[in-house]
Amino acid sequence: MTIQxxxxxxxxxxxxxxxxxxxxxxxxxxxxxxxxxxxxLTGTVSRADIADIIDKIGGASITIMATIVMAVILESFxxxxxxxxxxxxxxxxxxxxxxxxxxxxxxxxxLLFNNDGSILITTPILILLLKNLQLKPxxxxxYLLSGALIATASSAPIGVSNIVNLIALEIIDMxxxxxxxxxxxxxxxxxxxxxxxxxxxxxxxxxxxxxxxxYDIEEVFFTKNFHPLKETKMSLETKQKRTKxxxxxxxxxxxxxxxxxVASFLSIPIYIVAVLGSVTLLIWRWYxxxxxxxxxxxxxxxxxxIFAFSMYVIIYGLxxxxxxxxxxAFCEPIVSGSLFNASFIxxxxxxxxxxxxxxxxxxxxxxxxxxxxxxxxxxxxTIYLANIIGSDIGxxxxxxxxxxxxxxxxxxxxxxIHVQWKDYLSVSLIVIPISTIVTLLLLFYWVxxxxx
Numbered sequence: 001m002t003i004q005x006x007x008x009x010x011x012x013x014x015x016x017x018x019x020x021x022x023x024x025x026x027x028x029x030x031x032x033x034x035x036x037x038x039x040x041l042t043g044t045v046s047r048a049d050i051a052d053i054i055d056k057i058g059g060a061s062i063t064i065m066a067t068i069v070m071a072v073i074l075e076s077f078x079x080x081x082x083x084x085x086x087x088x089x090x091x092x093x094x095x096x097x098x099x100x101x102x103x104x105x106x107x108x109x110x111l112l113f114n115n116d117g118s119i120l121i122t123t124p125i126l127i128l129l130l131k132n133l134q135l136k137p138x139x140x141x142x143y144l145l146s147g148a149l150i151a152t153a154s155s156a157p158i159g160v161s162n163i164v165n166l167i168a169l170e171i172i173d174m175x176x177x178x179x180x181x182x183x184x185x186x187x188x189x190x191x192x193x194x195x196x197x198x199x200x201x202x203x204x205x206x207x208x209x210x211x212x213x214x215y216d217i218e219e220v221f222f223t224k225n226f227h228p229l230k231e232t233k234m235s236l237e238t239k240q241k242r243t244k245x246x247x248x249x250x251x252x253x254x255x256x257x258x259x260x261x262v263a264s265f266l267s268i269p270i271y272i273v274a275v276l277g278s279v280t281l282l283i284w285r286w287y288x289x290x291x292x293x294x295x296x297x298x299x300x301x302x303x304x305x306i307f308a309f310s311m312y313v314i315i316y317g318l319x320x321x322x323x324x325x326x327x328x329a330f331c332e333p334i335v336s337g338s339l340f341n342a343s344f345i346x347x348x349x350x351x352x353x354x355x356x357x358x359x360x361x362x363x364x365x366x367x368x369x370x371x372x373x374x375x376x377x378x379x380x381x382t383i384y385l386a387n388i389i390g391s392d393i394g395x396x397x398x399x400x401x402x403x404x405x406x407x408x409x410x411x412x413x414x415x416x417i418h419v420q421w422k423d424y425l426s427v428s429l430i431v432i433p434i435s436t437i438v439t440l441l442l443l444f445y446w447v448x449x450x451x452x
Contacts, residue, residue, distance in 0.1 A: 002321070004042065004044060004321060005318075005321040005322065005323075007042065008039060008042070008044055008314075008317050008318055008321055009318070011035050011038050011039060011314065012035065012314050012318065012357075012361070014035070015031050015032055015034070015035030015314065016357050016358060016361075018031035019031050019032065019358065019406070020400045022406075025410070025413070027303050028303070028307055028403070028406060029303035029304075029306040029307045029310070032306065032307045032310035032311055032314075033306055033310045035310065035314050036309070036310035036311075036313035036314055039313055039314050039317040040313060042317075044317035044320055044321060045313055045316050045317045045320065049313075049316055049320070050313070052316075053309065053312050053313060053316055054309075056167060056170050056171060056312070057167045057170070057308060057309060057312055058271075059166075059170070059269055059270070059271045060163055060166030060167045060169075060170060060271075061163065061167075061305050061308060061309070062271040062274065062275065063160065063166060063260075063270055063271045063274040064114055064116070064117075064162075064163040064166065064304070065300065065302070065304070065305060066271065066274035066275045066277065066278040067113045067114050067117055067160075067274055067277075067278070068113065068114065068116060068117045068120070068300060068301065068304070069278040069281075069282075069296055069300055070113060070117075070253055070256075070277065070278050070281055071109075071113045071117035071118075071120055071121050072120070072296055072299045072300055073278075073281050073282065073285050073296065074121065074249065075121075075124075075299075076285055076289060076291055076295075077245075077246070077249060077285065077288075077289075078242075079121075079246060079249070080121070080124050080125050080128060081128065081217045082242060082243070082246050083105065083125045083246075084125050084126075084128040084129040084132070084217045085217045086243075087101050087102065087105065087125070087129055088129060088132070088133070088210075088213055088217070091210060093209055093210050094208070094209065094210065095139075095206045095207035095208055095209065095210050096199075096203075096206060096208065098143065098206075098210060099142070099143065099146065099199060099202075099206055100195075100199075102122075102126065102143050102146065102147045103146065103147070103150050103195045105122060105125070105147075106118060106122045106147045106148075106150045106151035106154065107150055107151070107154045107191065109121050109122050109151065110151050110152075110154035110155055110161050111154060111157070111158060111161060111257070112250070112253050112254060112257060113161075113253070114155060114160070114161045114162055114163065115151060115152050115154065115155040115161055115162050115392075115402070115404040116162075116163070116301070116304060116403060116404050116407060118151040118152075118154070118404075119148065119151055119152070119404045119405075119407050119408045119411070120301070120407065120411075122147055122148075122151055123144070123147075123148065123408055123411045123412070124411070126143055126144055126147055127144075127411075127415050127417065128217055129217070130143060130144070132213050132217055133210055133211050133213060134211055135207065135210075135211070137417070137418075138205060139205065139206070139207050140417070141205070141419055141423050142202035142205045142206055142427075143206075144412070144417070144419065145202075145419065145423065145424060145427055146195075146198045146199075146202060146427070148404075148405065148408045149194070149198065149396055149427070149428070149431070149432075150191065150194065150195055150198075151404070152392070152396060152402055152404040152405060152408075153191060153194060153392055153393045153396060153435075154191060155392050155404075156183065156187040156190075156191070156388055156389055156392040156393060156439070157180070157183055157184045157187040157188050157191070158176065158179065158180050158183070158184060159174075159176050159179040159180070159183075159388075160176055160257075160260055160270070162392060163304065163308050164308070164359060164360045164363050164364070164391065165179075165363070165388060165391075165392070167308070167312070167364070168363055168364065168367040168384070168387075168388070171364075171367050171368060171371060172367060172370070172371065172380065172381070172384050174381055174384070175264045175265065176260060176261050176264035176265075176270065177261055177264055177265045178381065179385070180261065181450070182381060182382070182385055182443075182446070182447060182450070182451070183385050183388070183443070185442075185446055186439060186442035186443040186445075186446040187389070187439060187442075187443070189439075189442055190389075190393070190435060190438055190439030190442055191439075193435060193438050193439075194393070194431060194435035194439075197430070197431050197434060197435060198427060198431050201426075201427050201430055201431060202427060249281075249284075252277075252280075252281065252284075253277075253281075256273065256274070256277035259273045259277075260273050260274065282296065301407075304403065307360070307403065308360060311358075311360045311361050311364070312360075312364060314361065315361050315364045315365055315368070318365070319365075319368055323365070324365070324368050324369050324372060325372075327365065327369040328369055328372050328373060331345075331346065331349075331369060331373070332373050335370075335373060335375065335379075335383060336373075339379055339382060339383070339444070340444055342379070342383050342386075343382060343383055343386035343440055343443065343444050344386070344437075344440055346366060346370075346383050346386050346387055346390070347386035347387060347389050347390040347394065347436065347440050348390065348394070348436075349366065349390070350362050350363060350366045350386075350387045350390030350391050350394065350395075351390035351391075351393075351394025351395060351397070351436060352394075353365065353366070354390060354391055354394060354395030354401045354402070355394075355395055355397045355398045355400070355401040356398075358395075358400065358401065358402065358403070359391040359392070359395040359401055359402045359403075360403060362390075362391060362395070363387060363388070363390075363391040366387040366390075366391075367384060367387060370383055370384055370387070378447070378451055382443070382444070382447050385443055385447075386440055386443060386444075389436060389439050389440055389443060390436065393432065393435055393436050393439055394432065394433075394436040396428055396432050397428050397429070397432045397433065398424075398425075398428070399419075399421065399424045399428075
């Protein structure tokens with residue numbers, strides 16, 4: 001092992017530790033960028049490598065940021081308050097019903113946007129709702145935790161719901177259409193199982209009956225932002241109009257999501273469709289609210305781009321110094337023996353690496369390793385999707401395994417909500433390993449049935 005390789009490993013581990021520690025609440029993009037800068041200055045990654053990295057992650061990054069912009073725009077329309085009010089109404093006073101509606105909301109938001117965007121949307125919605133219901137902290141945590149877990153895990157069914165998944169698709173040369181064909185059914189069934197298992201685990205902590213809302217969440221927002229001089233309550237007709245308006249926005253987002261798959265199938269760069277969608281929604285917002293689009297520049301979490309790019313630079317450095325060759329030598333005998341064993345071992349390996357080093361570098365390392373094994377197309381794609389399950393679901397064993405979970409914890413801290421590791425682990429240690437295994441099984445047998 002050379003000194004340069006040892007130093008690069010040291011930089012990588014130090015970067016990960018600072019990201020997890022986050023002294024004084026430092027943004028995770030800063031240590032990642034510093035680590036990447038050091039790797040570049042040592043010559044481990046060349047300018048040609050940087051150009052190759054930009055080419056690989058450019059389209060994926062633009063696509064993800066465009067969908068996050070859509071998520072940020074939703075807040076301007078009052079979607080958060082509207083959704084919180086609808087959740088309370090749909091639950092009809094049942095704490096159990098509320099659990100399932102929270103699961104459905106988080107699943108749909110990830111499918112419509114992405115896991116990071118979903119966390120940015122659903123966490124504030126749940127905080128609004130739970131505080132309005134005046135639930136005790138121990139009663140709030142099961143809703144917040146289960147919602148975050150399902151929102152993050154729901155990036156598995158379609159590749160466009162996670163920036164690291166999209167980057168890996170570029171490396172593996174796999175279309176969104178093929179990813180969805182092979183993954184949507186087993187991953188979705190796995191998520192339903194995961195939700196059911198979480199319900200069994202947290203059921204005792206959920207209130208059977210919900211307290212009455214302290215105030216009308218929807219009315220407070222719209223009166224404050226759109227009718228500041230109007231003191232009378234919103235009429236039923238007004239609320240119905242707002243519901244129709246929100247449904248139109250969600251329908252538009254859904255149609256844009258569908259167009260991404262059409263573009264992928266027709267070999268059209270999907271980032272073009274994503275950007276057109278976000279620009280259209282910005283124009284729509286300006287028309288209705290006359291809001292200057294400059295505020296989006298401030299609200300959009302651009303640091304996600306810096307984080308993804310920087311982590312990829314570090315991983316590329318490790319790749320250049322022979323890490324991938326070492327992993328290929330270790331994994332190739334296992335992978336070549338049995339597709340069943342390979343799926344479980346590689347999925348388990350990425351799960352392990354994700355929980356200790358974050359899922360961004362873990363999936364990147366796993367994907368680059370697979371491309372150098374000379375596997376046949378079906379085996380390559382199946383094992384890659386097993387890696388995705390490890391990266392999107394298996395990574396949730398610890399609260400530091402994904403960027404989305406780091407964002408979730410940061411949002412909770414901002415709202416002075418304290419979720420301790422024991423609260424998280426009391427659910428994840430039971431739910432995540434079993435759900436990961438079940439989903440890997442479902443993937444293997446689904447691929448055997450459809451592509452045999």
